[in-house]
Amino acid sequence: MVEMENVFYSPGEVPVLADVDLCVAGGSCTGVFAAVTAARSGARVALVEVQNRFGGTAVASLVNYWHSLSTLDGSRQIVFGLTQEVIDRLARRDAVELATDNNPSWYARLNTEELAIELDELVRESGVLPFLHTRAVDVLRDDRGALAGIVTAGKGGLGVLRAKYFIDATGDGDLCVAAGVKMWRNATLQPATACARLSCWPQFKRPLGELVHEAAQEFGLPEGDIWGTFLPHSNSYMLAGTKISRTDLSDAAALTAGEMEGRRQLRAIQDIIARAGYTRPVLEALPSLIGIRETRHIHSLHRLKTEDLLSGRRFPDAAARGTYRVDVHSQERAGTRFLYLDGREEFLSPYQPPEQGFWRDPSLPSPEYYEIPLRSLIPPGFDNLIAAGRMIDAEEGAYGAARVMVNLNQIGEAAGAAAVRVLNGGRLIPEQAASAC
Ligand SMILES: Cc1cc2nc3c(=O)[nH]c(=O)nc-3n(C[C@H](O)[C@H](O)[C@H](O)COP(=O)(O)OP(=O)(O)OC[C@H]3O[C@@H](n4cnc5c(N)ncnc54)[C@H](O)[C@@H]3O)c2cc1C
Missing domain, CATH: 3.50.50.60 (FAD/NAD(P)-binding domain)
Incomplete structure (x- = not known):
């Protein structure tokens, strides 16, 4: 700052x-x-x-x-x-x-x-x-x-x-x-990601994550998760493949730099795809705001604990019910750590085989939500x-x-x-x- x-x-x-x-x-x-x-x-x-x-x-x-x-x-x-x-x-x-x-x-x-x-x-x-x-x-x-x-x-x-x-x-x-x-x-602020919508999305013979991994240093790309999905009933592909780490984008200068770096990384991914011999995907839409996973939090009457969620704790003032797993995009290693309500734990990365285990004894009963x-x-x-x-x-x-x-x-x-x-x-x-x- x-x-x-x-x-x-x-x-x-x-x-x-x-x-x-x-x-x-x-x-x-x-x-x-x-x-x-x-x-x-x-x-x-x-x-x-x-x-x-x-x-x-x-x-x-x-x-x-x-x-x-x-x-x-x-x-x-x-x-x-x-x-x-x-x-x-x-x-x-x-x-x-x-x-x-x-x-x-x-x-x-x-x-x-x-x-x-x-x-x-x-x-x-x-x-x-x-x-x-x-x-x-x-x-x-x-x-x-x-x-x-x-x-x-x-x-x-x-x-x-x-x-x-x-x-x-x-x-x-x-x-x-x-x-x-x-x-x-x-x-550990979760990283931001500039998504994009592209058409002419290739059928890759190898996972895109591997292509990006091999060219990451040359193109100045931080390694991280790469995922995406087609829009419903459409050939438009939403790609989430960029990563802006260790910065709080509630700061105006960091937000400006993050937006521009996200777009630079998107172009680099397109360049990597084209250089690998595929048709260059057509960029259809950039985000009007970079995807921000986390900035600052309030001090409240109750700081929510990981244990509150994973144990299915009930609250008299419940505002929401959910089952979505603990999903933390790592700042240190390229990949995401998941903790599931049924006791499973995974570290998934496009660059290595999955690491799988249990964060608790899986034979114990799981909460419904x-x-x-x-x-x-x-x-x-x-x-x-x-x-x-x-x-x-x-x-x-x-x-x-x-x-x-x-x-x-x-x-x-x-x-x-x-x-x-x-x-x-x-x-x-x-x-x-x-x-x-
Ligand atoms: C790349 C990425 C992928 C994700 N994937 C998923 C997923 O697959 N599924 C999922 O459920 N969640 C996903 N998440 C998480 C989820 O999208 C966000 O946590 C959630 O959308 C945040 O919602 P929000 O309402 O708190 O904030 P936001 O969605 O950030 O909304 C805040 C709104 O306030 C407006 N605003 C900000 N400041 C002001 C101001 N001062 N005055 C007026 N307006 C203002 C903003 O323009 C915005 O419209 C993902 C997040 C990212 C970044």
């Missing part, structure tokens, strides 16, 4: 863009689902998104897999709500493909361009007031020091959205930082602020599982419902959860 000189700047009066019950900053599915849940319960809701459309990592960064909605053995559905509703809505447009086995690596493969339009529809139908191309840059406080509004920067300049309650769904926790929430970082508590998203000392998304307070392994979209979708809905509960005079979390904090 570069040390910068400061100058005094006073913007004077700014217009109030809207006066609402709830303001949600950040419009991935997490933020949209929070906003729509609250609006469907009768709240007046504003939703602020800096990109030109909703969808976050799925849409802007082209990441198109959602994971299982069922128990570990696949026998019973445990995730419903807006996740299921959006899958159904996309299915009506042939914009989703579903896995027919109990695949731990994916369940729904989405056309994320269609997802963006579907999220517009959800926002429109529910009466949420949308602000696109608008960034939440600061907070406004009332006389008592409580949060009273969000300062936004949009096409028309600075503005204020006044609200009674706030949900930070910016991924990086921008609103929490502006509000003064204490933040922290995992020592785990739960993620709302209190891991509540910063202490704030009466009207919930975080929802990858800024969750979770240690490294727990974060490796909690961070996937089907989990964060539910957390968005739970945050929206909790905000409405409080606006209607109810409790944020049940009494027994509060006393356990």
Whole structure:
């Protein structure tokens, strides 16, 4: 981080863009689902998104897999709500493909361009007031020091959205930082990846990972996971093959450098493919935001432990249910470490045979699913602020599982419902959860 000189700047009066019950900053599915849940319960809701459309990592960064909605053995559905509703809505447009086995690596493969339009529809139908191309840059406080509004920067300049309650769904926790929430970082930040969509994707005679491995030094490529998938009913291939390591992309300079380095690596992979004698894949779409796996986390009422998830611990304030494995992209070695709820452990890398074993005695019973508590998203000392998304307070392994979209979708809905509960005079979390904090 570069040390910068400061100058005094006073913007004077700014217009109030809207006066609402709830303001949600950040419009991935997490933020949209929070906003729509609250609006469907009768709240007046504003939703602020800096990109030109909703969808976050799925849409802007082209990441198109959602994971299982069922128990570990696949026998019973445990995730419903807006996740299921959006899958159904996309299915009506042939914009989703579903896995027919109990695949731990994916369940729904989405056309994320269609997802963006579907999220517009959800926002429109529910009466949420949308602000696109608008960034939440600061907070406004009332006389008592409580949060009273969000300062936004949009096409028309600075503005204020006044609200009674706030949900930070910016991924990086921008609103929490502006509000003064204490933040922290995992020592091993998971790397970022610039995905791309390509056509004329070759039929490789050897795994692409091996080709990249052989040319990695020459092309200045860090080694890491390379995976990808075709879009539903399409010849477009989504490639996730680049890696930006050991840097926190919530820093503006690091984000700029990371975006450019991600695109350089994408071109290098195309060059390697062409030099190996294959037709050069045609680059169809770059992400409008590099795929960011992890930046900063909030200090909350409960830091989620890896053990909480792997043991299937139940919480009275459960916000989400999931089965997605602990999935940590290694900074040290090229590959990914997985811990499964059934006791298995794997280290998978495109450059070596899989390492497989057990992190616990596999003959012991496995949990059906785990739960993620709302209190891991509540910063202490704030009466009207919930975080929802990858800024969750979770240690490294727990974060490796909690961070996937089907989990964060539910957390968005739970945050929206909790905000409405409080606006209607109810409790944020049940009494027994509060006393356990
Ligand atoms: C390469 C890669 C592959 C992955 N693969 C999968 C996968 O296969 N399946 C899966 O489920 N998960 C996967 N993940 C993880 C998952 O995609 C993310 O953890 C998840 O999408 C994060 O959701 P979020 O809502 O917390 O944040 P984000 O998706 O980052 O959304 C934050 C939103 O807030 C907006 N925003 C940010 N700052 C501001 C601001 N100040 N004001 C207004 N708006 C703002 C952003 O533009 C964005 O729309 C992957 C992640 C990466 C990077």
